[in-house]
Amino acid sequence: MFTKIIYTFFFLVAISFNAQSKTGIQFQTKNLEEAKKLAQQENKLIFIDLYTTWCGPCKLMKKNTFPNPELGEFFNKNFISLYIDAEKEGTELAKKFKIVNYPSFLFLDQNSELVQYEYGYYNAAQFLNIGQSVTEKRNSDKKTPTISEVKGKMVGEMIPNFTAKDQFEKTFSLSQEKKKTVVVFIRGQWCPYCNKYVESLQNLAPELQSKNTRLVIISPEKPEFIEKTISKTKTAYSVLYDENYRIAELFDVLYTPEKKTLDFYENRLGDDFKKSRSDDSGRLPVSATYILDENQKIIWRHFNPDYKERASLEDIVKQL
Template sequence: MKKLILLFLLIPFLGSAQDKGTHFEHGLSWQQVKEKAKKENKYLFVDCFTTWCGPCKYMTSTIFPQEKVGDFFNKNFVNVKVQFDKTKDDSEEVKSWYADAELIDKEFKIRAYPTFLIFSPQGELVHRIVGGGDADGFIAKATKALSPETQYYTMLKKYNAANPSPEELKELVAIAEAAYDEENATKFAAAYLATQKDPYTKANLEFLSKYLKDSKSKGFALILKEPKRVDAVLGKGKANEILGKVILNEHIYPGLRKPTANIDSLITAANAKYPTVDMRKSTDLLKVQFYQGTKKWDKFQPAVLDYMKKYGSEVNAEMLNNFAWAVFENCKDADCVASAMAWSKRSVEETQEKEPAFLDTYANLLYKLGKKDEAIAMQQKAVNLVPAEKKGDYQATLDKMKKGE
């Protein structure tokens, strides 16, 4: 009986501990949560998430349960979570929101996850946050939703009705980009450029290189027209680099998502459309990545060897290790493996033998080429460096090497 009484007495304390985090509404429809926010005169905070989104899961498991986060959001907002994908395991509550989720997606253009929409007590969208973060940083972002001076959509209305200065336009571009509002970011960038007598200054070109996303924009036309002038200010090859990113995004990446993608045809078509833009460095790397991702190892081998021959001196240690491991696992040609070992050795030397994953790659390649003793010594260094929770895999490789397996 005493045990039962003690357990009963503990229940309120357990409930109190569980309530310290952020409270999200359940059992209400979209219309009902809006009515609740209006009745309580609170802002409405909408967490737009999917079940496959890693940052969404992190926010749910780590950030929202924290007491200080709960204190802030429960005080200032009515909070609701809305799932934007559909799975076979969805609960009846999630299913009841399918239509509302589609409506929200269509009306407010959710482009990335997690996206957090904040509405005024009257139901007007006033702010948007894209992406998560740590507790203090996220509270700081959400605090901006509580003041008209810092609410994104309130600021948009203000500037659209006024005549913003060039500096205010630049600020608006940055804010719109952070909110994934590409339409307004493009509009404000064009408006800013229209105020500039000389678009080819260092500041203006750096601005363009950061925010240029559209081949139909004025900025793209400016750089395409005067690439040498751009390079004279920003450095050799910068014009091609800036233009190439836009061309890849518009004319090549979308085609690669198709099951029947032919990367050579896509690159040829893009080059024909923009013959003055040299994209060879970008497209050569893209071929390597595409063949690696699609596991076309017969094409990966010549592509990676060609890329390293042309640009190897510029490749960083992480990419060297990535290429070397892909060769180790999938290429049988002895010359290719020998090249990969040279890349791997470079990655080890450039990181001063302090990256266990790079040491592990190098050890495996040494072993593959018959240099067993060197391989064992290198793998032992990797085992010594790796954190305790990851030692198992590294030690298993070392044991196999010692056994001649």
């Protein structure tokens, strides 16, 4: 009986430890080049904790700050995080950025250029403020085009791999398809033109199946709003949540509407517009349609900034 109690105790401790290890900032075992590729795919920044084994504040950050759940949620959403020993694999980084204080924190863009540098001990609330200031700086430097400026990726260009969850909680990965892929962007379930078009796309199902082609719909709206799209259109296609507009940016279809247009949408649609997307910027994708070959190259596109104009089903079939 005593032995059983002991085993139960250690089992519960193991569960507790495992649960704790999954909270906070999730540091990845990647080198900088691998982190750059992943950051580009996921449209994130890179955070590097450059530490030494003898540094007291380094150990306190690891023990007290990084495990914080709120901090972890924010950093895991916005950064690819690396934990690098400055005196081993991080010697070149320390030399490049002239690091003399530890811990040092490097915030890099997707090309490993420095966005912000910090050092020393911070509690979780302080470090969260730093992370937020870095993302705000990045967003302010990155100007989204207007509807008259956005051009979209052209035929012949390659699209990097992207992943996203669909309404079935399945992960779609472009590089895993190994077939032609039709990519359709919609503005959201509040758009009647989008709903009508998505509903009509179901008529393509037999042609797509016969030509071994996958069609996916890209929505900037959160899963609970995508459910409304499913309900209104009865579509059986995968509808992917484009969190943080990562996919729209890869295709260069993301734009910021004029202020009067945004005011109209916000006043007319309320929470369906304000709370449906990753942020409150009001950005939207052009309602474009792309066809990619098996190697992720664009072989055809329909790109019209007028949301009322969509690719015809006949034109899509002709390109398959």
